[in-house]
Amino acid sequence: MELSIIKPDDMHLHVRDGSSMQSVIAHTAAQFGRAIIMPNLSPPVTTVEAALAYRERILNALNKDVNFSPLMTLYLTDSTQVSEIKKVAVSEHVKALKLYPAGATTNSSAGVTDIEKVYGVLETMQEHQVPLLVHGEALSDENGHAVDVFDREKMFIDKTLYPLIRRFPKLKIVFEHITTQEAVQFVNAAGENVSATITPQHLMYDRNAIFKGGIRPHFYCLPILKRKKHQLALIDAATSGNKNFFLGTDSAPHSRTSKENACGCAGIYSAHAALEFYADVFEQANALDKLEGFASIFGAQFYGLEENDEYITLRKEPWHVPEVYDFGSEVVIPFHAGETMQWKVAL
Ligand code: DOR
Ligand code: ZN
Numbered sequence: 006m007e008l009s010i011i012k013p014d015d016m017h018l019h020v021r022d023g024s025s026m027q028s029v030i031a032h033t034a035a036q037f038g039r040a041i042i043m044p045n046l047s048p049p050v051t052t053v054e055a056a057l058a059y060r061e062r063i064l065n066a067l068n069k070d071v072n073f074s075p076l077m078t079l080y081l082t083d084s085t086q087v088s089e090i091k092k093v094a095v096s097e098h099v100k101a102l103k104l105y106p107a108g109a110t111t112n113s114s115a116g117v118t119d120i121e122k123v124y125g126v127l128e129t130m131q132e133h134q135v136p137l138l139v140h141g142e143a144l145s146d147e148n149g150h151a152v153d154v155f156d157r158e159k160m161f162i163d164k165t166l167y168p169l170i171r172r173f174p175k176l177k178i179v180f181e182h183i184t185t186q187e188a189v190q191f192v193n194a195a196g197e198n199v200s201a202t203i204t205p206q207h208l209m210y211d212r213n214a215i216f217k218g219g220i221r222p223h224f225y226c227l228p229i230l231k232r233k234k235h236q237l238a239l240i241d242a243a244t245s246g247n248k249n250f251f252l253g254t255d256s257a258p259h260s261r262t263s264k265e266n267a268c269g270c271a272g273i274y275s276a277h278a279a280l281e282f283y284a285d286v287f288e289q290a291n292a293l294d295k296l297e298g299f300a301s302i303f304g305a306q307f308y309g310l311e312e313n314d315e316y317i318t319l320r321k322e323p324w325h326v327p328e329v330y331d332f333g334s335e336v337v338i339p340f341h342a343g344e345t346m347q348w349k350v351a352l
Contacts, residue, residue: 006321007351008293012313013280013300015040017138017181017202017253019272020063020075022046024333027066029258032276032330034073036350038313041076041138041253044103045112049080053092056099072315076100076308078138082115083122087129094133100308101136101179102126106161109142110227111257111271116140120165127173136177136308141166141188142228155212158228159187170195179307182207182255184228186238192249200307202253203243205282206273206340211236222269223338226257229271243283243299244292251304254279260335275340277330282340284319284348318351 015033018040020026033040042063044050050059056077063075077099079089085102093099104123105116117123130137142157143164152160166180180188180201192201204226212230215221224230242250256279257272264270275282280300287296305312328343329336 008284008296008319009316010297010319011301012036012038012315012317013252014038014304014310014313015254015256015276015279016179016251016304016308017041017043017204017255018276019043019045019255019257021258022059022062025258025260026063028331028333029256029274029276029337030063030066031068031071033256033279034067034071035352036280036317037073038315039074039076039310041078041100041308044078044080045105045110047112049082049112049115050078051080051082051085051115052089053079053096053099057096060098078103080105080115081117081123081126081137083118085123085126087126090126090129090133090135093135101138102130103138103140105140106142106144106165108144109140109157113140120169124172127169127176131173131176134175134177136179138179138181139166141180141183154229155231158183158185162187162191166191170199177307179253181253182228183239183242184231185235189238189242192242193247197249200249200251200303201242202255202304203239203250204253204255204273205275205279205286206230207236207239208243208286209282222264222266223273223340223342225264225269225271226255226273227271240286240290244287244290244295246295246298248298248303248306250299251307252283252300253304258332258337260332261329261338262335264338273340274330274337277339278326278341278346278350280317280319280350281346281348285346288348319348320351321347322349323347324349
């Protein structure tokens with residue numbers, strides 16, 4: 006069996022920097038035309054100038070004959086200036102700002118400490134239709150009490166997102182890597198200008214995967230995997246044909262030693278076979294006809310881009326995922342390491 010679709014885009018991707026980036030970027034460029042590149046480097050990418058320099062480093066890490074375009078983002082901080090937003094609004098290559106609540110995830114310590122501190126900047130983003138990409142997890146409730154790790158997304162929706170869309174009804178928002186039924190409901194209830202990305206891991210697993218027969222660090226990411234009912238709600242949303250849900254892998258490579266560790270990092274590396282993972286999910290949901298919209302059309306539309314002009318072919322052809330891939334001077338354990346996958350992108 007074969008399936009040809011418009012070449013997809015990965016609308017949420019971490020590629021790191023330096024030799025680590027050199028190791029992983031070709032995987033994405035082999036199957037995606039473009040990718041929205043996350044800015045949570047250390048130090049974070051907070052200016053258009055830094056984003057354009059990062060973009061050059063990404064392009065330089067690729068073979069010259071590869072047709073791949075990195076779409077850059079800036080890391081929103083309490084001190085982001087309105088003047089920087091105006092630069093983004095006219096930039097060809099910088100597309101959006103990423104909101105990390107301070108402390109919510111990897112390299113988020115420079116994130117926003119209180120959403121009200123960035124209201125001025127959000128006003129300008131709304132005016133210029135610059136998208137806000139949201140890591141939607143709240144660490145504390147309205148009373149300052151700590152929130153359970155499995156409830157942080159729901160808390161963020163109630164505490165921050167509903168007030169945000171009431172105050173900025175025209176702001177373009179991507180609720181990134183959604184993990185709950187409540188997030189699906191939020192996107193469905195919000196306007197056309199609010200979309201969400203969904204990762205392969207949140208479509209393929211529920212939270213039991215983290216504890217199956219022992220603690221499994223390679224299933225640990227943030228937001229953390231949730232209950233089965235949430236996984237099923239995400240599958241329904243992704244395969245529904247609703248254009249407000251589109252592909253974003255959140256592929257987030259960490260070295261094997263930083264994952265298999267007494268305090269392991271959050272992040273799952275899925276870029277090596279991202280489209281194959283989604284194809285598996287869509288086939289099992291009897292919705293392969295909906296894959297192209299989700300992977301190749303809706304994201305581009307949201308960002309105001311043309312669809313890619315190439316096509317890509319997926320074949321039903323069992324293959325084994327390697328146990329490891331190189332990652333700078335170390336290795337990274339890929340999603341589904343050592344397992345047999347049913348779909349393969351024909352390269
Ligand atoms: O699991 C995650 N890893 N979630 C994030 O939000 C960040 C990412 C990373 O950069 O490693
Ligand atoms: Zn991410």
